[in-house]
Amino acid sequence: MATLSISNLTFSYAKTGSTILNKVNIAPEPGSFNLLIGPSGSGKSTLFKLMAGLYPEYGGEITSGTVKLNGQEVSTLVPYERARHVAMLFQNPSRQFAMRTVKEQLIFALENLQFKTQTITELVTATLKQFGLESFKNRQLLTLSGGEQQRVALATVIAMGSDIILLDEPFANVDQNGRQTLLGDLKKMQLTQGKTIFISDHDLTGYLQLVDHLYEVDTVEKKINEINRERLNSVIQESPVHSSLGKTSLFGWHELSFKVGSRILLTPHSFELPQSQVGLLSGANGVGKSTLFAAFSHQINYQGKISYKNKGSERIRIKKWARIVGVVFQNSTDQFIKLTAQDEITLSRQNSLHPEYWTEQRISAAINHLHLSDVLDHICYQLSGGQQKKLQVLSMLIMSHPVLLLDEPLAGLDAVSLKNVMQLIKQTVIDLNLSSLIISHQRIGVTEFVDYELSLTDRTLILKGG
CATH class of the missing domain: 3.40.50.300 (P-loop containing nucleotide triphosphate hydrolases)
Structure with missing residues (x-):
């Protein structure tokens, strides 16, 4: 031995x-x-x-x-x-x-x-x-x-x-x-x-x-x-989700379905993402949650209709669509463009859709809130997994897409970091009237910030607790 x-x-x-x-x-x-x-x-x-x-x-x-x-x-x-x-x-x-x-x-x-x-x-x-x-x-x-x-x-x-x-x-x-x-x-x-x-x-x-x-x-x-x-x-217990949907929506889908190879992952389904709310997308591994996000961002083929402001996404140029739907990737390093954490944040601010909101003071406060102040000059790829997640989420929040999809943004975060990230997501979504959906297998410390939950089960989406 x-x-x-x-x-x-x-x-x-x-x-x-x-x-x-x-x-x-x-x-x-x-x-x-x-x-x-x-x-x-x-x-x-x-x-x-x-x-x-x-x-x-x-x-x-x-x-x-x-x-x-x-x-x-x-x-x-x-x-x-x-x-x-x-x-x-x-x-x-x-x-x-x-x-x-x-x-x-x-x-x-x-x-x-x-x-x-x-x-x-x-x-x-x-x-x-x-x-x-x-x-x-x-x-x-x-x-x-x-x-x-x-x-x-x-x-x-x-x-x-x-x-x-x-x-x-x-x-x-x-x-x-x-x-x-x-x-x-x-x-x-x-x-x-x-x-x-x-x-x-x-x-x-x-x-x-x-x-x-x-x-x-x-x-x-x-x-x-x-x-x-x-x-x-x-160990802290999970808070139950009591789904309560807002009435205003700019983004939705009608009779949406898709498959990978011969495997059907979603049968025709319709829904609208409410503004100013954070939704949780749950489901077992491999059921198609990340693939659903790929459909929303036009990375895969699908059947049905995805629309924004009542306009079919197929009528919107892909470059413009990329400014409407933002995706926080599951692997943080796939998202980084610049070398250092500071450069990544600076690039996001230069391309923010809400520069009046993301002032230097607000960004500085967010950096401190996420405990990233000491690593701003560090190379993104040499940060810990948790630090990479926090940097990735902050950079995408600064971009402020009207529709923000987050794929496992909390993986590898300790309890304090998780709470701080969820607080920042929640506040930004409310302040800027964004529509947000989060994929997460981590529920403890998450569900208290969630307004509704969609579960991808048996090839369909079910609104839980509502």
Whole structure:
């Protein structure tokens, strides 16, 4: 059974940069189930990358201390040897993929560990069955939903058979049923196979009966401390949604339907998005929520009619339509155009449809509200996942499209950041009379800001609680 230990570790991303982790000491008990919590940007992903040996090889600098795997410096081991013992699931699953299809990705990962052909065949078949992915094996990875990609990435990591499994926000885009199933599978692996499981998560639901050790990032001392598991008893309950629709609307659809390949995702449906309200679009992974947004933004073919101000969208030029319907993508990095966070915000203000609202003072207040002041000069792609989400949402709010669609804008956010983002979305939607719809599997801390909920179920949209 592999052992991993971090001793007196201090790490920063540059010699002159601020310290990310300071004199950290942690040694996960072999065969234990561990949970790491802390605010967005506090260094959780950085710690995991150090444990996996990705840092400092691919970034940053260890100024003191060691990271050892089985008593040997992780950085001295060749990649495939490290991966035999320590496997890591990234926060953004698409960054983990190198091949075209699900099956090809599994084979590729196992080939890199130099397994025999027969062993690879057996492992791929067993893994697809374990995760209920048999029907997915020939699907192209880029056509899968975010939650489906997350399941494939997790399946790939587990198929590698590593003793220590590091999972960075593994359920960010996974529906609640899928989350509970995967958590159960991980616990079973820990108990029956002696795996050491280490998860970073902002959502604490479902962990109380699973976790052996709970760790928290001390944002002042920049250390990692083990804390009492009783913290998991303080999980906040979700507020129910009582849908109440406003009377004014500029955007809607009539007899809208669409499919992907031969698979029908939405049968003919009609609805109008109310102004000055925030709607929640819910539904299981893979039912077509992101595809619905793609139809609204004219990225896929559809049947029926989408209209704005009673004018069919087919009669509006695509360049103008892009100024009407704005989409916050599921993957933050797909949205960034500029290099630094400040440049991204500046570009949004230059193209804002409501520059009179988004004054320098309001933007500065929003930046402070989202705790982004200290990272404005940072490269967008080097921010933490939570910081990227906050920057992405702020940039799109500044653009102020009349119709704002947000696809999993809260994934990877801690409770405080989530509340701050939802407050900003809600206030902007009300002040500027926008029509807004949010896709989110995270419900705790979200539903209290929602005016109505649409659930995509059985190929139709149902207004819940109203």
